[in-house]
Amino acid sequence: MVKIGNISLPEFPLLLAPMEDVSDPPFRAVCKDNGADMMYTEFISSEGLIRDAIKSRRKLDIFEYERPVGIQIFGGDEDSLAMAAKIVEVTNPDLLDINFGCPVKKVACRGAGAGVLKDIDLMVRLTSAVVKSTSLPVTVKTRLGWDDETKNIEEVAERLQDVGIKALAIHGRTRTQMYKGEADWTLIGKVKNNPRIQIPIFGNGDIDSPEKAVEYKNRYGIDGIMIGRAAIGYPWIFREIKHFMETGEHHAPPTIEERIAVVRKHLKLSVQWKNDVVGINEMRRHYANYLKGLPNIKEYRNRLVTIKTEAEINDVLDEIAVKYQGYEIDKTPIELINYHEKCPVD
The missing domain is CATH 1.10.1200.80 (Putative flavin oxidoreducatase; domain 2)
Structure with a gap:
């Protein structure tokens, strides 16, 4: 069993990643039906919450059937994040997650999301401010670093654990990579196998088949997998991975x-x-x-x-x-959709 604060998850949980304009309540519902063990809202701007922005407030909607569910916030100011955390707590999610991984220009270049990867001291201060402002378990989702020269996730993991986060999800790319190239899980494995790390470590990036999920589970020793793009249009990915882990056989594709x-x-x-x-x-x-x-x-x-x-x-x-009654769709590789393709890096 995996524990995040007072939340108990299965031995190797499958998490639905927070995705802007994708992981809203209707999408989360069909993923939950098909085996997602824990889910997150779309990310919510701390400044938007404080201003009472309608779109931001609406993203706070969660439903009992979704639990356990986390609300994800982002921002680059300690006071704003702390205040947003207090607003979130009122809605009674199971946990609060901080986004330090969103790579899109409108977020990262304003000193939030993956933009915080440029300043680890700031990341620690922001996280500490949130932890101190809420009784909810606080978790973080981030990337390996800003670019190839700043892959500092090992330091980040230790320092964020030290200020009180209860779990860490790591996407195996840098910010400058966006979704290009292949996700590098070697550093995720190093974080997990660091004897100083006592919190659950979830890996994220390029999981598009049951075989890869099992391979990465065994190779890197992570506590669970976070699945994002592979679930878009294919929520059955969760049940297929679980079935393969339990039986070693493939689940039939959806009819x-x-x-x-x-x-x-x-x-x-x-x-x-x-x-x-x-x-x-x-x-x-x-x-x-x-x-x-x-x-x-x-x-x-x-x-x-x-x-x-x-x-x-x-x-x-x-x-x-x-x-198409009775038509059997051939099992084809799941397409990893670049849902940020219209958001340039620079």
Whole structure:
């Protein structure tokens, strides 16, 4: 069993990574259904919370079925982060996570997210301020460093543990890499195997198959895996990894009926949580990923992203279910989507 403060997780938990514009409550719900052991909200600006920004406040919404769930905040000012932590605590999540890993320009170049990797002393002060301001378990998600010359994650892990964090998730890239190249887990393994480190260490980056999850678990000794991009349009990744770990065999890929059922639930929750217009518009980014692998699906996909009512969308989903009934989608590698591709490094 893995412990994060007073939170008990399975022996080797699978965590859904916080992803901006992706890991909202509807998406978290379908991932939870398929085996995610713990999840996080999209990251929330500390300044936005303090200003009572509507979008930031809305991201605080969590539901009982999600637990354990963490709320993630980001910022570059000690007082603002501490105040935001107090606001978060009122909403009663299971833990509070600090984002020191977001690489996008609008965050990192304003001294927050991965931008804090340029100043480890500041990172420690920010973390300490949050820990002191809340009774919630505080965790951190970060990267190896700012660039290849500043891969200081080993020092970061020790110092953040010393100021009171209860777990650390590490993405195996630097900020300048964004999502390019292959994630380097060797330093994640070194952090985990450092005798000074007593908190759980979760690895993140490029987990796109059950085989890789097992390989990295055994090779690096980490306490669990955080999965992000591989779950976009494929929440079944969690159950497939768990099944492979338990049996050594592959779980059957989702049937067309399962795919359609998940799309329907995701759509229904999206509309309920956001409203008809926003919920339907924001679902459009998901259809291509959910339906990937079906032949000649483009016509249906084009209709799904243009029609404007939930009833019409469900009618198209009915057509897809009938047309592809019994169709077995070949097991193909899960696509790791670069959901920050429109956000330049410089």
